Amino acid sequence: MKVKLQDQEAERKRSGSAEGEQMTKRISLTWFTKIIEMISLQDQEALIPQPRGALPKVNAVVLAAITIGGIMLLSPESIWGWIAMVTLILTLGPLLHGICLLTEEMLHHSNTRYRSRGLMMHMLSACGLVGKSLLTAVLAGLLLSLVGHPLPHDSQCLVLIILASALYTLFKSLGVLSPSEVEVSDICEGRKMNVAHGLAWSFHLGYLHIVLPHLEKSIASFRSTHQASSSWGRGSRKLLILIPLNSNISHKLEDEDNNISFYDNLPNTEIDRAGVRGRVYKHSVYRVMDEHGKAHECVCEYATPLLTMYRMSHESSAGFGEYERRQQVLLFYRTLHDILENSLECRNRYTLILLNDKHEDDPHFLSKTILRHLQQQEKEEFCLTPPPHQEMLDPFARLGSFQSNYRYKNGDRHHSEPMSREPTLQMSMERPQSLKGPEECTDHFNEKS
Structure with a gap:
């Protein structure tokens, strides 16, 4: 009887080893796939x-910082005047171009494209005459009046501002300063x-x-x-x-x-x-x-x-x-x-x-x-959820399977137990307790686990 049990145990070890090798090959094949x-x-x-990122904005900030730093080294006494004047030029140009757009909208599209209560405010906003450009131009004008003109003659500064703004409006209307294809794509994707x-x-x-x-x-x-x-x-x-x-x-x-x-x-x-x-x-x-x-x-x-x-x-x-x-x-x-x-x-x-x-x-x-x-x-x-192994009914087979799995684990080999198995019915000797009502507990269960 003892010899027979030993033979059965040896057979179970070999079967457990084969199952472990098959599971190892199956897992490796799955990971390769x-x-x-x-x-x-x-x-x-x-x-x-x-989606396009903010790298152009970062590059623009770095370029502006380097340029301003270089000018401050050359002529630090008039740096704020130059910044105010250039900012005023760059903002007055879009404002003048917005006025040109506003005349077209008021004469030909006020009844068809704008039918809201705030008609005038809607058209001003659509033409770019309300918002960041107007606020920046006002701040630049105040700064220029406070720090003084960087040019030796006030008339030269005024002529430069007016001429640059008018030329900007001309080039913008002719399409020379129109947005690039990347800018149009970015605007369309963003909106x-x-x-x-x-x-x-x-x-x-x-x-x-x-x-x-x-x-x-x-x-x-x-x-x-x-x-x-x-x-x-x-x-x-x-x-x-x-x-x-x-x-x-x-x-x-x-x-x-x-x-x-x-x-x-x-x-x-x-x-x-x-x-x-x-x-x-x-x-x-x-x-x-x-x-x-x-x-x-x-x-x-x-x-x-x-x-x-x-x-x-x-x-x-x-x-x-x-x-x-x-x-x-x-x-x-x-x-x-x-x-x-x-x-x-x-x-x-x-x-x-x-x-x-x-x-x-x-x-x-x-x-x-x-x-x-x-x-x-x-x-x-x-x-x-790999396919579960069939449960063996022989108690000695359960013992042999447990021993073989334990030896594989200590020998740093793959465990022959499946990664998951079918749920089994378990009996408890404890007294029954009250059951909770049905509730959705998927997230709660995941947090506990």
């Missing part, structure tokens, strides 16, 4: 333009005035915000009526939104990649919308074949606002070229991602897939990209 996916995500993020911002918000509020909360229910209903479809992983339960950089969208995904085939449509979602009773929203289910011939089902579609950008780039009157279209697509991706991440109704119910047009030569690039995003969700789920 995640590293590759992180590299691909970094390449994708490298395409997306980030959310781009085409991409409008299309992203329209796509969210007019479509995604309506259908994504019902997506999980539609998929569950679809799976109940399609018993043969079993390959629905974690990533397949989200809406895959394809965003190609070239905006060239095909109306059928199978035309782009023959590894993708249409399977069926999800149950229609009917919602009363804008006076239309029972407006129908639908999604299509596709089957994507991997290299081993296994089919993966997912709900996939293109971002329809990209069709608008593509059509605009082919209309000469839109003034929307190929370069501008590409930049707007990237900005659309970034804006839509920020909007959806801040939406409680849409979060964790979508996946944005940016398609780079550098891989157009690969006929299966679309299916590979979709499979990579689907497998990424599966790998993350596998890392967090």
